[in-house]
Amino acid sequence: MSFLEQMDEVFKSKWKFEREMPIQSQMIPLLLEGKDVVAESPTGTGKTLAYVLPILQMVQGSKQQTQALIMSPSQELSMQIVNVIREWINGTDITVTQLIGGANMQRQIEKLKKKPTIVVGTPGRIVELVKAKRLKMHEIKHIVLDEGDQLLSRDYRVIVKDLIDSANPERQVVVVSATITDEIELVAKRMMDEPVRLKVSLDDMPLVGNVTHSFIKTEIRNKTDLLRGLSHLPSIRALAFMNNVDQLRMKELKLQYNEAPIAVLYSNMSKFERQQTLEDFRKGKIHILIATDLAARGLDIEGLTHVIHVDIPHTIEQYLHRSGRTGRAGQDGEVLTLLTYPDEKTYRKLTKGLKPVQKIYYKGKLMEGNAKTKDSKPNSPKSKSKKGRK
Template identity: 80%
Template structure:
């Protein structure tokens, strides 16, 4: 019997959930059987519901205790997960609340007094509430690390380990992400009980859209002007990435001065500023949203036409995470890299399997340029003038 056949009618009938994605069909039965999971599946392939649906089957909303915890590396992702859960539990006794930094802690404490069934939080705020003895970890039997590669990185690893070990000894743990490195898998296994390893690739997805990978040659100092030009294309709706938050802030000032339909998103922004920026982007008032990896982790923004790498990512995992924001749910998309001359070698290594096409910015439009790709060979380009 499949999960869909066993799913409570209150969920199935309300949402007309009829088709499982590959990661859902693999992950849901294992979670319902009590297994710990390390799951890898591309962005936009249904990972959230893959752990939310079995969690809703396992918790009991009539019990006055917090039974499940979902950890996320960013406020936006945590809020997004909460909104998904709220939609599914409407009309049931199951409750959910968010515990994130940047929000009023006293209000969160008041919500915890009501013993929500599920809590979704960021590591820093969760630790604060545990230390203040407001979040009782010993009652928690189900734990999910969403964007687990980020949560088990060196930045959060000790915090997350302490939270997991403080939970109920008979706990179930799931780690999900678009990319799971060997190092992260080793760390995850130390915190889990004989976990099942699951992996889905884009080729396994029946609704994968066509995604073009492309690049535009430019001087580093001209990237801001190029972004400004791209923002005025009539059909563009892009999420752009930079590697350095300080450079992001500098670009913000330049773009504000020229009143381009572009905004920035970074983790140190105030909560209401981030929410306002995302809402303006979703409404189409902003054409290009520039962010760091942490700020954009797990954001589900529908209808993105482009992902723009303002800076070439440091690793293939970064490239995949960023690029996976477009071409979702069967839609086509484009991954465009603004490529300065010093970045060519790194880009060739990252993008060789995607056979990117070269484009040029000409008279306010993107057009295909050199037909040669950078797959295994250096493009024929004019050397920059060292005197410039």
């Protein structure tokens, strides 16, 4: 039985997939051949396993040497990748170590002394360990840039290039992301050896659920109260996005004061705070998790019923990145935008061809609205109190 046939059996038994996902069936053979790959596939379509499985085939756990490096822009994504790898290496001699900022560096150094087969981490901490001569890049033959569009952006580009250049001359480099622009593709090619370009769209996916795109017309000052009301819906489990960290912190204070089942996630939280917040969300103690794009980058949370755009995205790519977190693996989902009048023109451009549905939040329910509805009344908690005084 070939490796792909074995994986097909594993997908059916372990992951309950009818078959491997398109990005996996395309990418795995290429990586096993040693090719460099630039792969684009929507959020939640199996990119992690598409590179993890062939790497596990190519590394040697019995060899006391770090052979593969997987980089991601966020601590959460790094931790998720490590958890996936740990599940697949159970019972083998392959080992993995996590190298992220915010964690104890000395403990990471001690783990590196044991020569883990694979290391996963964020660029800043990896550079620190390389400069401290604790991580030997010249031994690494496989490098993966997960969320490559972020890692090859201007913020990380020089750091990442230096790390790749210092790796083994016969290295294999893989770049994966949900969106890859022409600029990022060009930058990637300069660091790679004749990479194969792969692109999977939602139309190629066999298990895409029915995703509704909707909006609630509201005013900026009413967004916090609206979020609080939505958080009390019994069936909602939402990841909400804001564009600005400062505004996110202000909203956190207002929501904490009113004890809503809502939490926030931002990049400069401590490792413990972030882990605890995500755990509470997964357990259902929190119904809405509000984050910036960077803080939520790569988060893999199963069973999201909604993605909420508290702030409207700046680009179509950003809208797709956020929206792709619901409606995974055949499940239905909803992408809800809290829409203010100044953002209506931008919203029409972002949702062109998607036929978004207008909704209202009224008397504790989220329901379809219409153009004649006076949005300020049903969507504003103040309207209820006025009614009650009559």
